[in-house]
Amino acid sequence: MVEKDILVHVHQLKKYFSVTRGIFQRTFGAVKAVDGISFDICRGETLGLVGESGCGKTTAGRTILGLYSPTAGEVLIDGADISKAKAKDLLEIRRKATMIFQDPFASLNPRWTVNSIVSEPLRVHKLFKNDKKRTERVFELLNLVGLNGRLYNRFPHEFSGGQRQRIGIARALASNPSFIVCDEPISALDVSIQAQVVNLLEELQDKFCLTYLFIAHDLSMVRHICDRVAVMYLGVIVELGDRNEVYENPLHPYSQALLSAVPIPDPKKDRERKRVILTGDVPSPINPPEGCRFHPRCPISKPSCSESIPELKEVSPDHWVACHDV
Amino acid sequence: MTESFSSKKRTETLSGMIWKRFWKHPGAVGGSIVLGALVLAVLLAGLSPYDPQKSDLGSRFEPPSWAHPMGTDALGRDLLTRVLYGGRISLLVGFSVVIIALLIGVPVGAVAGYFGGWVDNLLMRIPDTALALPSLLVLILLAAILRELDAPLLEKNPVLTIAGVIGILSWMFVARLVRATYLSIREMDFVTAGRTLGASDFRIIVRHILPNAIGPIIVENTLEIGYAILEESGLSFLGFGIQPPTPSWGNLLSNAQEHMTKHPWMAIFPGIMIFLAVISINYIGDGLRDAFDPYKVMTKSE
Numbered sequence: 001m002v003e004k005d006i007l008v009h010v011h012q013l014k015k016y017f018s019v020t021r022g023i024f025q026r027t028f029g030a031v032k033a034v035d036g037i038s039f040d041i042c043r044g045e046t047l048g049l050v051g052e053s054g055c056g057k058t059t060a061g062r063t064i065l066g067l068y069s070p071t072a073g074e075v076l077i078d079g080a081d082i083s084k085a086k087a088k089d090l091l092e093i094r095r096k097a098t099m100i101f102q103d104p105f106a107s108l109n110p111r112w113t114v115n116s117i118v119s120e121p122l123r124v125h126k127l128f129k130n131d132k133k134r135t136e137r138v139f140e141l142l143n144l145v146g147l148n149g150r151l152y153n154r155f156p157h158e159f160s161g162g163q164r165q166r167i168g169i170a171r172a173l174a175s176n177p178s179f180i181v182c183d184e185p186i187s188a189l190d191v192s193i194q195a196q197v198v199n200l201l202e203e204l205q206d207k208f209c210l211t212y213l214f215i216a217h218d219l220s221m222v223r224h225i226c227d228r229v230a231v232m233y234l235g236v237i238v239e240l241g242d243r244n245e246v247y248e249n250p251l252h253p254y255s256q257a258l259l260s261a262v263p264i265p266d267p268k269k270d271r272e273r274k275r276v277i278l279t280g281d282v283p284s285p286i287n288p289p290e291g292c293r294f295h296p297r298c299p300i301s302k303p304s305c306s307e308s309i310p311e312l313k314e315v316s317p318d319h320w321v322a323c324h325d326v
Numbered sequence: 327m328t329e330s331f332s333s334k335k336r337t338e339t340l341s342g343m344i345w346k347r348f349w350k351h352p353g354a355v356g357g358s359i360v361l362g363a364l365v366l367a368v369l370l371a372g373l374s375p376y377d378p379q380k381s382d383l384g385s386r387f388e389p390p391s392w393a394h395p396m397g398t399d400a401l402g403r404d405l406l407t408r409v410l411y412g413g414r415i416s417l418l419v420g421f422s423v424v425i426i427a428l429l430i431g432v433p434v435g436a437v438a439g440y441f442g443g444w445v446d447n448l449l450m451r452i453p454d455t456a457l458a459l460p461s462l463l464v465l466i467l468l469a470a471i472l473r474e475l476d477a478p479l480l481e482k483n484p485v486l487t488i489a490g491v492i493g494i495l496s497w498m499f500v501a502r503l504v505r506a507t508y509l510s511i512r513e514m515d516f517v518t519a520g521r522t523l524g525a526s527d528f529r530i531i532v533r534h535i536l537p538n539a540i541g542p543i544i545v546e547n548t549l550e551i552g553y554a555i556l557e558e559s560g561l562s563f564l565g566f567g568i569q570p571p572t573p574s575w576g577n578l579l580s581n582a583q584e585h586m587t588k589h590p591w592m593a594i595f596p597g598i599m600i601f602l603a604v605i606s607i608n609y610i611g612d613g614l615r616d617a618f619d620p621y622k623v624m625t626k627s628e
Contacts, residue, residue: 065522094524107515111537111618121523171519 007211008041008064008097008179013073015056015063019286029286033059035235036073038312043178046205046212048226048243050219050258054282056235057215058102061181064213065097066090077179095125098172102184104164108156114167115152118142121175141170145200162193166200173204179211187218194218198225219262223247228318231255234293235285237312241319251321253298254278292324300325347617354613360606364599368417371410378403378411379571387589396595400585405578409595412573416555417603419489419574423554424547426493431500432543436531438501439508450505453498461495462560468494469566488567492557496550503546507539541615548611552604559600575600 016030033056041047049057062068064075066082075082077097080089098121101107108117118138121127128134139149145166156164165185172180182201186194202225204210216222222229222243229246231239231254239252250256257276264270280297283289289296295305305324312322348354371378381401388398396405438449468491511517512535520534559576561567563583568574570581575596582592 062518067518067521091524094522097522099519099522101515101519103515107519109516109520109534109538120520120525124523124525124529168519171523175523 004040005043006040007043007078008213009074009076010040010064011038011074011076012036013038013060013063013075014071015059015068016071031285032235032288033285034063035285035288037230037232037235037237038073039230039237039240041179041211041213043211044205044209045228046214046226048222048229049213049215049232050217050222050229051232052217052258052282054285055232056285057217057232058183060232061099061183061213061215065099065181066093091125095121095175096177097179097181098175098177099181099183100165100168100172100185103188104161104168105156105188107168108164110156113153113155114138114142114159117156117167118152118170118174121171125175127175137174138170141174142167144173144204145170146196161189162197165189165193165197169197169200169204173208176208178209179213181213181215183215184217185214186221187216194221201225219259231258234282234288236293236322237320238294238322239320240312241321245316245319249319251315251319251326252294252323253300253325254294257299292322344617348613351613351616353609354617357606357609357613360602361610364413364603364606365417368410368413371407371414374404374407374410376404376407378407378573387585389589390591397589397591399581399592405592405595408573408578409575409599412575412578412596413599413603415485415568415572416558416575416600418485419492419558419568420551420554420603420607422486422489423493423496423557424550426489427497427500427550428543428547429497430493431497432504434497435501435504436508436536436539439505440512440527440531440535442509442512446505450502453501456495456498465491465495465557465561466564466566469561484568484572488558488561489554492554492561496554496557499550500543500546503542504539507542508535511535511538537618540618544611544614544618548607548614551607552600555600555603 013034014032014036015034016032018027019029019031020026021028035056037060039047049060051057059068063070064077064082066075070083077093080093082090082093082097085093112120115135115138118141119134122134122137128137135152138152142149142152147163147166147170151159156167159167165188169185185201186197189197198221201212205212212225214222214226226243228241229239229243230237231246231252233254239246239250239255246255247259250259253276257278260274260276264273276299278297278299283293283296289306291304291306291308292298292301292310295301298305302324308324310322310324312320314320315326381403382398383402385394385398385402386400388394388402390397394404394406396409399405399408434449434452438446469488472487472491508531517530517534520530525534555575558567558574559579562569562574562577563580568577570577578596579593579600582589582596585592
């Protein structure tokens with residue numbers, strides 16, 4: 001296989017939030033939100049990160065961008081370690097790696113005009129010398145994301161959800177980044193708008209050779225936009241591989257259950273397929289089960305599953321599964 | 327690009343918009359007119375034919391008349407002249423207190439609220455401690471000490487001394503309010519967005535969060551001006567504030583107390599002035615808050 005151009009390298013990343021109690025703030029446990037995940041994202045590629053609510057997707061995305069300092073492990077973005085970078089290098093990483101948020105209402109400063117919002121990265125990174133050049137760039141960015149540039153003097157609340165999300169995308173693009181973490185960028189939007197925004201993201205990816213980490217729980221959308229998919233469960237990646245491989249041939253029982261829940265727009269086919277229905281609740285990430293984290297809910301678990309933690313192993317080219325049974 | 331930047335006709339700045347909105351707010355316009363008139367009158371106090379301090383025992387306790395629109399006091403001094411001169415002091419004290427409270431309270435509150443954790447714990451214990459003290463006693467003590475001290479700036483300047491004393495005891499309210507506001511705003515996504523862009527903590531505190539915290543700060547502080555004027559009255563009444571014969575609205579009121587039943591105008595006029603000043607400042611604060619709030623205005627003006 002050809003040497004791949006790896007842009008983002010995540011190795012054994014862990015993020016625990018300590019839980020304190022009592023007046024002395026004694027630490028008595030930790031929420032293991034992300035517990036040792038590893039993957040690479042190549043330049044120009046989209047990696048989908050899927051999993052149910054509370055499995056650590058968002059925490060993973062934010063830790064990768066250095067918004068939370070990792071408990072252990074490392075994140076290299078274009079070769080630079082974000083948690084060890086000096087102020088100046090960190091600024092450069094921040095220019096290269098940006099983020100699109102889930103909630104288009106909370107992610108734009110309500111007291112700022114669109115111009116201020118979109119030009120903030122330009123000002124922070126001192127990319128343009130004067131206001132006029134900067135405003136021209138804002139115009140260009142707004143047109144790029146399909147908004148009328150003349151609206152640059154308006155406030156966020158004057159826009160609809162989809163338009164606001166476009167403003168958020170324009171901001172994420174402003175500093176010419178190469179890597180964008182999309183934290184459920186479409187789940188707060190209407191279905192009709194979702195498609196538009198996803199198409200816009202794809203279009204921009206082609207145009208600027210962007211690399212996305214696409215966090216979502218809408219599996220059909222992930223299949224549409226992503227090249228590779230990572231399935232997370234309770235802070236760990238249980239399956240990672242090429243999109244088609246994972247969707248057509250899921251090997252981990254959790255992925256199978258997850259994918260069998262995707263609605264098929266054909267009632268006949270839908271009736272014929274086998275649904276894997278999981279019982280029980282997601283265990284607490286403060287006190288995850290011993291061994292394989294999925295074993296209490298797993299339809300095929302064996303006694304040995306509660307003893308050792310399954311490694312993520314490559315079962316076929318670029319298809320990794322963490323299960324004792326595969 | 328089909329649309330170019332230069333094709334745009336009007337350039338509207340954010341501050342220009344706030345300015346325009348402020349003047350669309352009826353309360354703010356009324357408040358500004360009243361406060362403006364007060365300030366103007368107070369500044370023009372020198373035009374009065376009477377001396378604010380020279381007594382004229384021949385005309386004591388005269389009720390309001392054309393010669394003395396607000397009457398005269400126990401020493402026959404024209405009350406209008408004294409009220410105007412007193413207004414200089416009271417308004418100056420009011421505004422200085424708020425400036426002092428803002429200068430200390432906003433940075434402390436913002437830093438404590440933004441960083442949280444031990445910084446917050448450390449910084450917020452100071453106002454908690456200060457609030458636990460009986461404020462009037464501390465005010466009296468501080469005023470007494472500062473009066474005796476030969477501090478270079480404060481020595482011959484009772485106004486600044488009083489403003490400093492009241493300011494030192496009122497910044498905690500500002501700090502606590504600002505901290506609470508920052509605590510809630512810092513969790514919002516747009517602050518996270520600022521961090522992912524690489525904005526420094528200072529930039530986030532000042533540029534990203536402060537505009538969103540300005541509403542409560544303004545409201546709190548316009549109220550604070552009123553409190554400061556009243557607190558100065560209290561101190562003057564106890565003999566630690568502005569010393570007679572220099573008039574202030576506070577000591578005019580307290581002097582009037584013993585003559586309340588017989589010569590009520592002595593209390594009514596300074597009282598009306600305090601009332602007018604406080605209420606006009608509150609309305610201005612209201613207008614400012616709404617002007618800074620983009621939501622409010624859009625629903626009203628369009």
